[in-house]
Amino acid sequence: MAAVIMLYGLAIVVSALILHSALSLLRNYIVARRIGLPIRIIPIDHTNPLWLAVDRKVLSYVKKLPGFLGDNSFTRYNFRAWEMYDRLRPHQEMGPAFIIVTPARIWFYLASPDALMECFRRRTDFPRCVEMTEILNVFGKNLSTVEGQQWKAQRKVIATCFNDQNHKVVWSESLSLANDMLAYWARQVSVTTTAEDLRTLSLHVLSGAGFGKFFKFEGHTERSSASVSANYKNSLQMILENCVLIMALGPASLYKVAPYLPASWKLAKLADICAAFQKYMTDQYEEEKRVTVHENTVGTETLMRSLVRASQVEALSTTGVGLSESEIYGNMFMLNFAGHDTTAHTFTFAMYFLAANPCVQDWLSEEIRTVLDGESKDWQYSSHFPKLKRCLAVMLETLRLYTVVPVSKWVGNQEVTLQVDGRTITLPPKTMFIPSYAAVQTDSKYWGPEALEWRPSRWIQEGGKPGHEQFNDIKKGTFLGWSEGARDCPGKKFSQVEFVASMAALFRDWRVDPAPLHDKETREEARARVLDLIEQDSAPVLLLQMLHPEKAPLVWKKK
Ligand code: HEM
Known part of the structure; x- marks a missing residue:
């Protein structure tokens, strides 16, 4: 009897949820119709956490259903990063702007470069939806999670940290770590840990140039778990x-309950880890405060040192707004988050594209050998980095096709109007705004008939000599790899310097190939297999990444 009552109860709750969802969907649909753009309807919001955990799995079954049942708006648009698969197609079907309605929100997708640039310029009309980044407030508010005046004050302080002094540290750290990584890879018969090792490299560059903690490179299989x-x-x-x-519990409550939990429980372990990370940040902060008190102290210009100094200077200025201690911790954590996997995932995509494209490796090493001739390893940031344009083009081309950080904004509390290709569109409050990066970045109008091909040379003007080449002019709004406008990525150059230095160290004298899977696999088949892996096996976890790069081992050989 009790079981029957429970079943009835459950049925009532589920029915109420479905009814609530259906009514919300209807309400959003009625509002969205007034915008006057093509609309697609999907039953579950992209940000529903339960759905996010199962979206791709569930849809992989639904897609197998025959006809319309397996091919509809639900299967096309109702999973994270669906844009990467459909790219330009929805805009070819519906025009430069369209709407997706869900029970929770109205989503506005835009693929007009001029209108996109206008939105980036109108930062206050299209702010960041901080509800979505709130999760990064674990150790304190930070640049990614604030808006308005608070954002302005934090951005001013953080912008000063990314300077040429710091980029010099990024350059030398990246060169040294990439050389050690190469030596490790050269010792392996074939490398299955490319992604892990690139993550280590990127983390070590960040810990060194960001926080003054310099670690030697350790290859994945040589890494001691106690290091x-x-x-x-x-x-x-x-x-x-x-x-x-x-976030749900808050670190403070986590610390309070942890002593009463068995040590093997995840919550207890998490409390220990959070406490250790907090202590690590506090120690660093105290150390930097001590150093910056002595104004004449010279040393490595790390992000952390600049952050503490700029915050103190700002606090003493006429505006009197520095960063609070909690904001310093919040930003330390956020810089670790924003500056680590972003670059590492881009590296991994690039490495696999290069392995599948030996001609691009030759083109790259031609430039590196011209710019960095001779055996000397005295490679300088100020004179060599600006000349290594082909190395940077590899990064740009990789991000064009595989954009690791998608940008999203929203319409705040007031409706806004926007010109899209000569038409005025009025967007209601709280509309999510998604720049259709995967569409503009692969539109043949801007990128030519082979827009879907990975071809770094498209970024470079023809006819130049390696080391003296120029970048092609790219129409603003057709490449959004680091976003645009006042709220673009402040770590853009940091990541570029890291990438270019690593490419130079890796590809000057060495080449990489996919290891054949069996005796009969030809080089062409192996390259095609790698390209297929990139296309079929990439999906967002926190950011877009290759899910199983270890399935295609790589082999490094000296030229
Ligand atoms: C390949 C590497 C990178 C890519 C593709 C990338 C991309 C982006 C993008 C697209 C945004 C804007 C997100 C949005 O508007 O929703 C962003 C923001 C940000 N990035 Fe990066 N990023 C990279 C590396 C870095 C590095 C190395 C750092 C720092 C060390 C960094 C720090 C930040 C910060 C602090 C923000 C927030 C800016 C703000 O809200 O004002 N990023 N990044």
């Missing part, structure tokens, strides 16, 4: 993977 850098990396990883849980 300081492995601990730091694992703590950061675990905090990021459990952000939702930590």
Whole structure:
């Protein structure tokens, strides 16, 4: 009897949820119709956390259904990063702007470069939806999670941290770590840990140039689990993977309940890790405060040092707004988050594209050998980095096809109007706004008939000599890899310097190929297999990444 009552209860709750969802969908649909753009309807919001956990799995079954049942708006648009698969197609069907309605929100998709640039310029009309980044407030508010005056004040302080002094540190750290990584890869018969090793490289560049903690490179199989850098990396990883849980409880409550829990429980471990990470940040902060008190102290210009100094200077200025201690911790954590996997995932995509494209490797090493001739390893940031344009083109081309950080904004509390290709569109409050990066970045109108091909040379003007080449002019709004406008990525150059230095160290004298899977696999088949892996096996976890790059081992050989 009790079971029957429970079943009835459950049925009532589920029916109420479905009814509520259907009514919300209807309400949003009625509002969206007034915008006057083509509309697609999907039953579950993209940001529903339960759905996010199962979306791709569930849809992989639904897609197998025959005809319309397996091919409809639900199967096309109702999963994360669907844009990467459909690219320009929805805009070819519906024009430069369209709407997706869900029970929770109205989503506005835009693929007109001019209108996109206008939205980026009108930062206050199209602010960041901080509800979505709130999860990064674990250790304090930070640049990614604030808006308005608070954002302006924080951005001013953080912008000063990314300067040429710091980029010099990024350059030298990247060169040294990439050389050690190459030596490790050269010792392997074939490398299955490319993604892990690139993550280590990127983390070590960030910990050095960002926070003054310099670690030697350790290859994945040589890494001791007790090493300081492995601990730091694992703590950061675990905090990021459990952000939702930590945020829901708050670190303070986590510390309070942890002593009463068995040590083997995840919550207890998380509390320990958060406490260790907090202590690590506090120690660094105290150390930097001590250093910056002595104004004449010279040393490595890290992000952290600049952050503490700029915050103190700002606090003493006429505006009197520096960063609070909690905001300093919030930003330390956020810089770790924003500056680590972003570059590492871009590296991994690029490395696999290069392995499948030996001609691009030759083109790259021609430039590196011209710019960095001779055996000397005295490679300078100020004179060499600006000349290595082909190396940078590899990064730009990779991000064009595989954009690791998608940009999203919204319409705040007031409706806004916008010109889209000569037509005025009025968007209601709280509409989510998604720049259709995967569409504009692969539109043949701007990128030519082979827009879907990975071809870094498209970025470089023809006819130049390696080391003296110029970039092609790209129409504004057709490439959004680091976003645009006042709220673009402040770490753009940091990541570019890291990428270019690493490419130079890796590809000057060495080449990489996919290891054949069996004796009969030809080189062409192996390259096609790698390209297929990139296309079929990439999906967002926190950011867009290759899910199983280890399935295609790579082999490094000296030229
Ligand atoms: C390949 C590497 C990188 C890519 C593709 C990338 C991309 C982006 C994008 C697209 C945004 C805007 C997100 C949005 O508007 O929703 C962003 C913001 C940001 N990025 Fe990066 N990023 C990279 C590396 C870095 C690095 C190395 C750092 C720092 C060390 C960094 C720090 C930040 C910060 C602090 C923000 C927030 C800016 C604000 O809200 O004002 N990024 N990044």
